[in-house]
Amino acid sequence: MDRFNPKLDLSVDEHTGGIRAAYLRVRNGTVHETREVAEGRAFADYDAQGLLLGIELLGPCTAEEWDLLSAAEPEPVRRFLRGSPPRDLMLIASPAS
Numbered sequence: 001m002d003r004f005n006p007k008l009d010l011s012v013d014e015h016t017g018g019i020r021a022a023y024l025r026v027r028n029g030t031v032h033e034t035r036e037v038a039e040g041r042a043f044a045d046y047d048a049q050g051l052l053l054g055i056e057l058l059g060p061c062t063a064e065e066w067d068l069l070s071a072a073e074p075e076p077v078r079r080f081l082r083g084s085p086p087r088d089l090m091l092i093a094s095p096a097s
Contacts, residue, residue: 025054
């Protein structure tokens with residue numbers, strides 16, 4: 001199924017109120033493959049046809065990494081993906097190596 005169906009789920013630390021993780025669902029579907037797209041920080045779920053279903057953010061990602069994930073998506077999906085990540089999970093500069 002390739003119908004755009006956006007949803008943002010957040011996991012929040014109950015003691016600090018800080019965001020621990022975010023999942024940005026793009027489409028409904030059954031996950032066939034999960035790819036690590038930013039070492040230990042971001043994972044993308046794809047269906048059997050290779051359509052992006054959603055992205056899980058566990059740590060800060062750069063804007064460049066985020067743009068690579070959304071580059072092949074239609075404009076509504078790109079807008080959702082680029083505009084939805086919590087600021088706590090986005091970096092302006094590349095992470096330290």
